[in-house]
Amino acid sequence: MRRKLLLLLETGLVLAGLLLGASAWKLNTVLKQPLNLSQEQLLDVPSGSTPTGTFNRLQAEGVIKDALWLRLYWRFNLPGQPLHSGEYRMTPGMTAEGLIGLWQRGEVVQYSLTLVEGWNFRQVRNALANNDKLQQTLAGLSDSQVMEKLGHAGVFPEGRFFPDTYRFVRGMTDAEILEKAYDRLDEVLAKEWGQRADDAPYSDPYQALIMASLVEKETGVPQERGQIAGVFVRRLQIGMLLQTDPTVIYGLGERYTGKLTRAHLREATPYNTYVIAGLPPTPIAMVGREAIRAALNPVRGKSLYFVARGDGSHVFSDNLDAHNRAVREFQLKRRADYRSSPAPAPAAAEAQSPAAAVTPDTPTESAPKSPQ
Known part of the structure; x- marks a missing residue:
C-alpha cells in the first residue's frame, strides 16, 4: 500500500512537472508571438484602461492570440504595475513581450506644440485649437473665461x-498646455527679475514684461535687444x-490688415504709443527669456532713435x-525684402521735422508715415 502511495505521489509530481513545463513553454510561446501587423500602428490606451481589457481588445482586433495567458502573466508577474494611458507605437515584428515592455516603461508616444516668440494670445489659441492631438476644452470660451478656467481669474492673458x-x-x-506655459513664464520672469540692473526703471516685474514685449516685437536680432531696450x-x-x-x-486688433496709415498713428487707443505717454497697459505679445x-x-x-536697415537689423x-540721414539712406530706398520697423521720434521734434519719423509701417506696406 505504501509503495502504491509513493508511486502515485511520484506520478503526480511528474505530471505536475510536465504541466508546469508545458505551461512555461506555452507562456513563453505566447510572449514571443509577433504582433499581427502589416504596418506601424498606434495603440490608444484611454485613461482608466486595464491590462485585461486592453489584451482582450487586441485579441478581438486580431493583433494577438491567447489573451488569457497574457492576462495571467501580467497578474502574477507585474502585480500593482499601472498601465499608463496614452498611445503606444506597435511595429511589425514586435512581440507581445515587447509591447508589455513598453507598457511597463510607460513609453507613450509624445507630440509637441511650439508657441512662438512674438505671438499674441489669439495666435496661441489658434495653435492649440488646430492641434488634433490635444483634447479641446477651451472652444467657445472668451479669453477671460479661459483665464478663469486656468485658475487666474482677472488676469489679462496677453504675454x-x-x-x-x-x-x-x-x-x-489644451488647458494643460497653457497651464505649463503660464507657470514657465512666471518662473523665467522671477529669475530674470532677480538679476535685473540696479537702475532698471520698473516698479514690478509686470512692467518689465510689458517692455520686453515691445523689444520682442521690434527686433529678432539677438544682439540688438539690449540696445532697443536702452532706447x-x-x-x-x-x-x-x-x-x-x-x-x-x-x-x-483685427482691424489691422497689413497697412498702417497716418490715421492709425493718430487714433487714440490705450496702446498707441504715438498718443499715450509711457508704456502701454499690458504686454502686446509673448516674450522669450x-x-x-x-x-x-x-x-x-x-x-534715442533707431531705424531699420531692411534686413532685420537697425541703425x-x-x-x-x-x-x-539714416532714414533717408535706409527707409527711402527700401527693398522688396524690407523687414522690421520703427524709428521713434519725440513729440517735440515732430513739428520741427516730420521727416524724422518717416518709416515704413510693416514689411508688406508701401506708404511711409509721418506723425504730426
Missing part, C-alpha cells in the same frame, strides 16, 4: 505665457513718447540729424 516647445501625450488638454528706457526717463508701431498695430533679460538690463548709451542714432 502671460512662455514661448517654448511643449511635449504632451494624446489625451492631454525705450532713455525715452521714458526724459518723457519722450515711445512711438513704436507694434503697439499701434496691437491696439487696432532674451527679451526679458534685455528689458531688465538695457544697454547704456545715448541713442541707432544719438540725435535727430543723424537719425534723419
Whole structure:
C-alpha cells in the first residue's frame, strides 16, 4: 500500500512537472508571438484602461492570440504595475513581450506644440485649437473665461505665457498646455527679475514684461535687444513718447490688415504709443527669456532713435540729424525684402521735422508715415 502511495505521489509530481513545463513553454510561446501587423500602428490606451481589457481588445482586433495567458502573466508577474494611458507605437515584428515592455516603461508616444516668440494670445489659441492631438476644452470660451478656467481669474492673458516647445501625450488638454506655459513664464520672469540692473526703471516685474514685449516685437536680432531696450528706457526717463508701431498695430486688433496709415498713428487707443505717454497697459505679445533679460538690463548709451536697415537689423542714432540721414539712406530706398520697423521720434521734434519719423509701417506696406 505504501509503495502504491509513493508511486502515485511520484506520478503526480511528474505530471505536475510536465504541466508546469508545458505551461512555461506555452507562456513563453505566447510572449514571443509577433504582433499581427502589416504596418506601424498606434495603440490608444484611454485613461482608466486595464491590462485585461486592453489584451482582450487586441485579441478581438486580431493583433494577438491567447489573451488569457497574457492576462495571467501580467497578474502574477507585474502585480500593482499601472498601465499608463496614452498611445503606444506597435511595429511589425514586435512581440507581445515587447509591447508589455513598453507598457511597463510607460513609453507613450509624445507630440509637441511650439508657441512662438512674438505671438499674441489669439495666435496661441489658434495653435492649440488646430492641434488634433490635444483634447479641446477651451472652444467657445472668451479669453477671460479661459483665464478663469486656468485658475487666474482677472488676469489679462496677453504675454502671460512662455514661448517654448511643449511635449504632451494624446489625451492631454489644451488647458494643460497653457497651464505649463503660464507657470514657465512666471518662473523665467522671477529669475530674470532677480538679476535685473540696479537702475532698471520698473516698479514690478509686470512692467518689465510689458517692455520686453515691445523689444520682442521690434527686433529678432539677438544682439540688438539690449540696445532697443536702452532706447525705450532713455525715452521714458526724459518723457519722450515711445512711438513704436507694434503697439499701434496691437491696439487696432483685427482691424489691422497689413497697412498702417497716418490715421492709425493718430487714433487714440490705450496702446498707441504715438498718443499715450509711457508704456502701454499690458504686454502686446509673448516674450522669450532674451527679451526679458534685455528689458531688465538695457544697454547704456545715448541713442534715442533707431531705424531699420531692411534686413532685420537697425541703425541707432544719438540725435535727430543723424537719425534723419539714416532714414533717408535706409527707409527711402527700401527693398522688396524690407523687414522690421520703427524709428521713434519725440513729440517735440515732430513739428520741427516730420521727416524724422518717416518709416515704413510693416514689411508688406508701401506708404511711409509721418506723425504730426
